[in-house]
Amino acid sequence: xxxxxxRSEDFSxxxxxxxxxxxxxxxxxxxxxxxxxxxxxxIWELIQQGLDRRIKATGHVNAYFPLxxxxxxxxxxxxxxxxxxxxxxxxxxxxxxxxxEPLLVRPTSEAIIGTMYAKWIQSWRDLPVxxxxxxxxxxxxxxxxxxxxxxxxxxxxxxxxxxxAEEAEAETLTILRLYKEFCETELAMPVxxxxxxxxxxxxxxxxxxxxxxxxxxxxxxxAGTSHNLGxxxxxxxxxxxxxxxxxxxxxxxxxxxxxxxxxxGIIMTHGDDSGLVFPPRVAPYQVVIVPIPRGDWRETVLPxxxxxxxxxxxxxxxxFLDDRDAYTPGWKFAEWEMRGVPLRLxxxxxxxxxxxxxxxxxxxxxKIAAPREDLPGRIVDLLAAIQQNLFERALRFRAxxxxxxxSYEELKQVLEGRPGFVVAPWCGSAECEASIKAETQAxxxxxxxxxxxxxxxxxxxxxxxxxxxxxxxx
RNA sequence: CGGGGCGUGGCUCAGCCUGGUAGAGCACUCGGUUCGGGACCGAGGGGUCGGAGGUUCAAAUCCUCUCGCCCCGACCA
Numbered sequence: 001x002x003x004x005x006x007r008s009e010d011f012s013x014x015x016x017x018x019x020x021x022x023x024x025x026x027x028x029x030x031x032x033x034x035x036x037x038x039x040x041x042x043i044w045e046l047i048q049q050g051l052d053r054r055i056k057a058t059g060h061v062n063a064y065f066p067l068x069x070x071x072x073x074x075x076x077x078x079x080x081x082x083x084x085x086x087x088x089x090x091x092x093x094x095x096x097x098x099x100x101e102p103l104l105v106r107p108t109s110e111a112i113i114g115t116m117y118a119k120w121i122q123s124w125r126d127l128p129v130x131x132x133x134x135x136x137x138x139x140x141x142x143x144x145x146x147x148x149x150x151x152x153x154x155x156x157x158x159x160x161x162x163x164x165a166e167e168a169e170a171e172t173l174t175i176l177r178l179y180k181e182f183c184e185t186e187l188a189m190p191v192x193x194x195x196x197x198x199x200x201x202x203x204x205x206x207x208x209x210x211x212x213x214x215x216x217x218x219x220x221x222x223a224g225t226s227h228n229l230g231x232x233x234x235x236x237x238x239x240x241x242x243x244x245x246x247x248x249x250x251x252x253x254x255x256x257x258x259x260x261x262x263x264x265g266i267i268m269t270h271g272d273d274s275g276l277v278f279p280p281r282v283a284p285y286q287v288v289i290v291p292i293p294r295g296d297w298r299e300t301v302l303p304x305x306x307x308x309x310x311x312x313x314x315x316x317x318x319x320f321l322d323d324r325d326a327y328t329p330g331w332k333f334a335e336w337e338m339r340g341v342p343l344r345l346x347x348x349x350x351x352x353x354x355x356x357x358x359x360x361x362x363x364x365x366x367k368i369a370a371p372r373e374d375l376p377g378r379i380v381d382l383l384a385a386i387q388q389n390l391f392e393r394a395l396r397f398r399a400x401x402x403x404x405x406x407s408y409e410e411l412k413q414v415l416e417g418r419p420g421f422v423v424a425p426w427c428g429s430a431e432c433e434a435s436i437k438a439e440t441q442a443x444x445x446x447x448x449x450x451x452x453x454x455x456x457x458x459x460x461x462x463x464x465x466x467x468x469x470x471x472x473x474x
Numbered sequence: 475c476g477g478g479g480c481g482u483g484g485c486u487c488a489g490c491c492u493g494g495u496a497g498a499g500c501a502c503u504c505g506g507u508u509c510g511g512g513a514c515c516g517a518g519g520g521g522u523c524g525g526a527g528g529u530u531c532a533a534a535u536c537c538u539c540u541c542g543c544c545c546c547g548a549c550c551a
Contacts, residue, residue, distance in 0.1 A: 012545070021485095031542070087550070108551095141550065142475065149550070210551095222551060259551050292510050330511040337511095348510060358510080441547090474551095 004338065006273045011217040015268060018275050019146050022339045024263070032144040032151030036260065039339070042284035043263050044154065048134065050186045050281070051156060051258065054178050060130040060158060065112050067136070068103040073111040077236035080110065083203020087139040089151075105138040110204065110229070110255055113159045114237035121161060121241050121251060128171070129161040137259075147264035148221075148474050155259035161239060161251040165230070168252035169207075172228040173449075175256045176209045179224040187262065188279035188391035189213050189269045190398055191223055192421070192469055194446030199430050202255075206230035212445040212469065214398045215268035218419025220445045220471035223265050229253035264474075269394050276340025277362055279390050280383040285320040287312060287379060288336045290329055292348025305347050308357065308375060315376045317383070337362060342386045343379060363389050404467075408458050411470070415440045421471050425464030427457030435459060442470040 004021055005013040019025050024040030036044065052062070068091060075081055084107045091103040106112065117129060134156050144150045158175060162168040176193050183189045191211035201208035205227035213223045233239070234250035243249045270277040280286050291297060291305040305321055312319045320341075322332050329346070336344060346358040357375060359368040363386050370378050401420025405411045414422050426432060426444065436459055437443050452467040 010545095016544080027543075029542095083550095137551090139550070143547095143549085153551075155551075225551070257551075261551055290510090294509075297509090325509085328509045328511090328513055330509080330513080332512085333510090334512045346510065350510075 004275060007216065007271060008273060011268075014271070014273075015264075016146055018271060018338070019267065022276055024267075024276075025146050027146075030151075032141060034144075034146055034150050036154075039284055040263060043266070043278070043282050044260055046282040046284070047186070047262055048156075051182055052132075052134075054182055055132050055156070055158065058130075058174060058178060060132045060160075062133060063131045064133055064135070065109050065116065067106055069106050069109075069112045071102045071104060073115055073237075074104055076111065077204045077233055079232070080204035080236070084108065084139075087141065089138045089140055106135070107137060107139045108255075108257075109133065109135070109157055110159065110233055111237070114233045114239060114253070117159075117161050117251070118237050118239045121239055123241055124163050124243050124249075126241060127161060127163045127251065128167065130158075130171075131160070132156055132158040145264075145474075147267070148261055150260075153260050155257045157255060157257040160254045161234075162254070163241070163243070163249075163252070165252050168230070168254050169228055172207070172209060172226045172254045172256070175254070176211065176224075176226040179211050179226065179256075179258060183211060183213065183223055183262070183265075184391060186279070186281045187266050187269070188281075188387055188394060189223070189265055190391065190395045192446060192448075194448050194469065196225075196446055197430075197433055197444045197468075199433060200444065202227045204229060204232050204236075205255075206232065209449075210446050212471070212473075213265050213269060214394075214401060214420060214471070215265070215474070216271065216397070217268070218401055218472075220421065220469075220473040221261070221265050221268070222445070222473065223262060224256070224258040226256035227254060229255060270390055271340070274334075275338030277390065278340035278342060280342045280387045283318065283340065283342050285318050285336075285339075285341050286383055287317055287319045287343045287345055288332075288341045289319060289321045289345045289347065290332045290336075291321070291323055292329055292346060292351075293325060294349050297349075301348060301352065304352055308345065308347065311376045312379060315380055317376065317379060333360075343382055345379075361386060363393075405458065406455065411436075411458050412440055415442050415470070415472070419472060421445070421469050423467050423469055424458035425455030426466060426468040427460055427462040428465040429457075429460070429462075432457055432459035436470065440470075440472075442472050444468045445471050445473060 004017040007014040023037045025034045025036050028035045087107050089105040092099055136152055136154050138152050141149050141151055160171050180191050180193050183191045191213045193211050196208040196210055207228040209226045210222050211224045213221045215221050231250040231252060233253050239251045240248050241251060267276060289305050289309055291301045302323060309319050309321045342362050344360040351357050355372045356369050359370050403414045404423045405414055411422055411424055433444055447466040447468055453465050455464045457464050
């Protein structure tokens, strides 16, 4: 069996080892593209459910736009082209016919959706348009990494059109908060919400906001972005409406997305040397039942295990009954721990005698002898407790790995030693940002939403416009 | 795209330097005994050695080119 490199020894190897060993994903014959295997795809489905519910609850609807985009459409927004052109995959032939106008495989859908919005929007009465799409995207990345950066990936992308700048800004922030709440509630992954610097913002946006998580190795992961597009795409794609005052106006746009990268975030936030640790709310299996085979266990033990599984399913608990007899209980314990199942339930002759089952928590490895009566209720409570504990643990980790500094020497020193977020005043200049990046590899992850101006720039000593969160990032 | 490393049964690797009939452990299949922290015995199946070309009587091994993957940088969700 493939050994998993301990997380404490080599984080990168641990990450790829555990993904492949747990069968979340595998490399494919296509360069830069991975296969998301059933156990990994189940997590994505749970992410989709949780997110889709929230997106719809805030008034958005789903639609689907074409994968292929005519070259001419991409060219319409100058910053957008410049930002995405290096990453675009092209279709130049259909069958053996060379296309008059090449098609690009969408790296994002502003261009095609903007084009349609121009047709659909005539009046202020048509606004807002609040559409989301679940789709795949292709970006020709130089270097790929399972879940974190692959040539093709899955995501949701919201694209909205509004009557006023204020509405667009409110939408952008609504989604940012939605993402934060989702990550923290469902994934037990704390995130910092904030605004991106000019140099880090989306190609074609006025302002980009992001949520940033901290991984177990002290590097930051951008977990989601929400862009206020201003009227840039409206002008480029001629998305106009007649306003209440009869004047012709450009709409105010937003776009926002999160991707399958979130799965990488879950892995790197909660995993340990024994493998994966899944937050119950997105765990493909929340409980695995391991019956202890002794004697005629199929007659004596298995029926109890089946009954417990049925009771749990009735409470909407995702449960797997591992009754395979090719493996020993000890093997199954290790296997399901590696696969990150939050709660294991062991049941054998001894337990049946005592009218109990043995529960083992993945997060703290606590063993609990639980009486058979109201076992499902106890398990539901335990799953909630595990979810809570994982979030609090991650929050503590982030607090322990966030350092405020006031001098450049201090900033460099902290970044060399213990990784994590480093908070320091910044003057707002791209020059300081770039030189800090060049000298420390750390980038400004984002700037807090609340006004935090004050102090002097950690790099140049001019007045600070904000306390910036620096980190080495994925 | 620059620097480094690696491609040999499903996985991890040995063999390559010094060319001479492809190996190990794990995994897999079948039978049996087991099973409360990664069981054991017995019998099996499976590899044109990443690909192409070259040198040679003979290439996993030597030479050239090429493709892929991993790690570190620059770019990005």
